Amino acid sequence: MSDPRVAILGFAIESNRFAPVATRADFVDRAYLGGDQLLADARSPAPVITPEIPAFIRRLDQSGAWTPVPILFANAESGGPVDHSFFKETLALMERGLRAALPLDAVYICEHGAAITTSEDDPDGQVFEMVRSVVGAAVPIVATIDLHANVSDRMVDAVDTLISYRRNPHTDMADRGADAADILMEILQGAHITVAHVRMPVCPPPTQLLTAPGTGPYADMIQAAEALGDPRIVNISIVGGFAYGDTPKNGLTVIVSTREDVQFARQVALDLVATAWRERAAFTPELTSLEQAVALAKAAGDNPALPAVLLADVADNPGGGGRGNTPFILQAFLKANVRNATLGVVTDPELSAQAHALGVGASFTARFNRTETTVYSEAFAATATVLQLHSGSGIGRRGQLAGCSFNLGPSALLQIQGVQVVVITNRHQCHEPAFFEMFGIDIATVRTIVVKSRGHFRAAFDEFFSPEQIVNVDAPGLTSPILSRFDFKRLPRPVVPIDDLAEWVPQIRLLSK
Numbered sequence: 001m002s003d004p005r006v007a008i009l010g011f012a013i014e015s016n017r018f019a020p021v022a023t024r025a026d027f028v029d030r031a032y033l034g035g036d037q038l039l040a041d042a043r044s045p046a047p048v049i050t051p052e053i054p055a056f057i058r059r060l061d062q063s064g065a066w067t068p069v070p071i072l073f074a075n076a077e078s079g080g081p082v083d084h085s086f087f088k089e090t091l092a093l094m095e096r097g098l099r100a101a102l103p104l105d106a107v108y109i110c111e112h113g114a115a116i117t118t119s120e121d122d123p124d125g126q127v128f129e130m131v132r133s134v135v136g137a138a139v140p141i142v143a144t145i146d147l148h149a150n151v152s153d154r155m156v157d158a159v160d161t162l163i164s165y166r167r168n169p170h171t172d173m174a175d176r177g178a179d180a181a182d183i184l185m186e187i188l189q190g191a192h193i194t195v196a197h198v199r200m201p202v203c204p205p206p207t208q209l210l211t212a213p214g215t216g217p218y219a220d221m222i223q224a225a226e227a228l229g230d231p232r233i234v235n236i237s238i239v240g241g242f243a244y245g246d247t248p249k250n251g252l253t254v255i256v257s258t259r260e261d262v263q264f265a266r267q268v269a270l271d272l273v274a275t276a277w278r279e280r281a282a283f284t285p286e287l288t289s290l291e292q293a294v295a296l297a298k299a300a301g302d303n304p305a306l307p308a309v310l311l312a313d314v315a316d317n318p319g320g321g322g323r324g325n326t327p328f329i330l331q332a333f334l335k336a337n338v339r340n341a342t343l344g345v346v347t348d349p350e351l352s353a354q355a356h357a358l359g360v361g362a363s364f365t366a367r368f369n370r371t372e373t374t375v376y377s378e379a380f381a382a383t384a385t386v387l388q389l390h391s392g393s394g395i396g397r398r399g400q401l402a403g404c405s406f407n408l409g410p411s412a413l414l415q416i417q418g419v420q421v422v423v424i425t426n427r428h429q430c431h432e433p434a435f436f437e438m439f440g441i442d443i444a445t446v447r448t449i450v451v452k453s454r455g456h457f458r459a460a461f462d463e464f465f466s467p468e469q470i471v472n473v474d475a476p477g478l479t480s481p482i483l484s485r486f487d488f489k490r491l492p493r494p495v496v497p498i499d500d501l502a503e504w505v506p507q508i509r510l511l512s513k
Helices: 024-030 035-042 052-063 084-101 123-135 153-158 173-188 217-228 262-278 290-302 328-336 349-358
Strands: 005-012 031-034 067-075 106-110 141-145 161-164 193-199 233-239 253-259 309-312 341-347 363-368 380-390 393-395 405-407 411-416 419-424 448-451 470-474 509-512
Touching (some): 005 052, 005 084, 005 123, 024 031, 024 067, 031 035, 035 052, 035 067, 052 106, 067 084, 084 123, 106 123, 106 173, 123 141, 123 153, 141 153, 153 509, 161 173, 161 233, 161 253, 217 233, 217 262, 233 262, 262 509, 290 470, 328 341, 328 419, 328 448, 349 380, 349 419
Parallel strands (some): 005 067, 106 141, 341 419, 341 448
Antiparallel strands (some): 031 067, 193 253, 193 509, 363 380, 380 411, 411 419
């Protein structure tokens, strides 16, 4: 088909059932772009949107003449359930945009896949079904999702191909956007897709979904899928899920898309889930206690001959809905007199504003979480000195944010006893060295780095810390990997690793697109 008209849209957020409601402001602060504004950002040198859409556009640009039809892309930092009225408004805007753009030859949906709203457990499914209802059964639709998506049957049924990330940390987002373009062009040229879809009674905590070789059964599944290399395979998506969504569609999901060979797709899906089921005990996390972590930091600060350490505050990961402001590691450091440590990034707009008002060199009583009332966001105070101030804007240097613009809002570097603390305004997980380096910090000289992040930091801080130097700390928070600590209401039970489940018979759905 020459010069196809391809619509582009998406609603991307990872929703933690236990976190505060995500509002319009959360999306506007990150990305809420439509029409020409969306297209301009996607083709800019440092987009604010996620890499999939720019890569999708680049690949179609390379393939020949086509007409992009940008509708709307909404993206926010992971948070709680989305305000349903805002979601309904956004869905209506997308529908109006699609109807106004008809006729269309194809649609690309860039979704996260783990959204919930205050009234709906599957808004992603609603987006997908809306698109299908507008464009009709004959128009190809491809979608990309995060490997932390919670995949519903309606999501799989509404699109021709569902494509998830394969790397965690997510260094392959652009690759998956390019895959979406390639698959879409193949369908436009007449390819027919058959799908096998199976969900497992397994809800791994995010710490158990790394994909580097040797990191567990999820990595083993990814490697096995990539090793197949069979020409019948269009795409294999192995979606680990997001347990904190607490939805009926939770569960590790495998979607095998093939070129008109549904029985082959079925067998591949069965083989892949068998691998994970045999190794399911490895989905139980092993963490380092807060006391042990503090001892490591204390030793690293007191003895330069020891290796430096990176402590991951995995239970307060803004990338999973954490608020980025729990005080437990910082308080423990101060009590133990830990030295030569840097901690970030702490989300506290009021504290950052106060530091900016006082100016560099000012000493004052830093009151953390003075207005935050969320569980685990305990208020405390400490004497601090303002070392540096920054606008919080920059371009990522490594890992997931490499080449992408970020905006942390007014930010400050505070010295509190032997600990430097980076305080920001706009909630964001710490997965980029630039968040420290924008203050002139030489990470290579710091004995202990603490990041409020679950795992994406690994792709960016690997130039400073080997896997052996990285420690996942067991502290309280909204994203604790110890899932038994959460009061799940909708999660299918029994489920590994919360429950002891000895037997399971896969139920596979087969579809022809």
